[in-house]
Amino acid sequence: MTEHRTVPELMEENDVVDLLIRQHALIRDMFDEVEKASGAERGEAFQRLVRMLAVHETAEEEIVHPYARRKLEGGDAVVDDRLAEEHEAKKLLMEMDKAGPEDSRFMTNLAVLRASVLAHARSEERYEFTQLRARTSPTERRAMAAGLKAAEAMAPTHPHPGVESATKNLLIGTPVAMMDRVRDAIRNAMGKDG
Numbered sequence: 001m002t003e004h005r006t007v008p009e010l011m012e013e014n015d016v017v018d019l020l021i022r023q024h025a026l027i028r029d030m031f032d033e034v035e036k037a038s039g040a041e042r043g044e045a046f047q048r049l050v051r052m053l054a055v056h057e058t059a060e061e062e063i064v065h066p067y068a069r070r071k072l073e074g075g076d077a078v079v080d081d082r083l084a085e086e087h088e089a090k091k092l093l094m095e096m097d098k099a100g101p102e103d104s105r106f107m108t109n110l111a112v113l114r115a116s117v118l119a120h121a122r123s124e125e126r127y128e129f130t131q132l133r134a135r136t137s138p139t140e141r142r143a144m145a146a147g148l149k150a151a152e153a154m155a156p157t158h159p160h161p162g163v164e165s166a167t168k169n170l171l172i173g174t175p176v177a178m179m180d181r182v183r184d185a186i187r188n189a190m191g192k193d194g
Helices: 016-036 039-071 075-099 106-135 138-154 164-170 175-190
Strands: none
Touching: 016 039, 016 106, 016 138, 039 075, 039 106, 039 138, 039 175, 075 106
């Protein structure tokens, strides 16, 4: 994987919808990497996937979904449906993380997780992103993309030079702990109270 593909602030997309769709493609590729890897490499590839999902979903929850609730027709229902999908995937992700890639059910669970995450991404693209593009200005989408990149940069999916210790601290623990740390980092960066 090349550096620019996995470092949000280096992704070229300046429209939040384009950026999120690009990240969905990256997540699909990361599932492929976990499937094809073996031994210790599988565990490392899975941890990269867990981190990417934690950062991506939490940034969507904190930046994109609140905007969608306000701007989209039926925004509350659209976002609530996406959050319900995310909840199911998070439960399975936590079970998989706890059991580890050596678990006899890992590949079966990975296939279920992949189907769930990719169905969720398609629903976001169809029901949320299409309306978001139609009901927001290019300036609003650029601002959301900048916010998303800044938030994700606070919780990178792999160590950046010079911040390895902060990254390790942020990304240690269960998927839920990672999501909590990402959420805290985003709220601190945006000046929101928890």
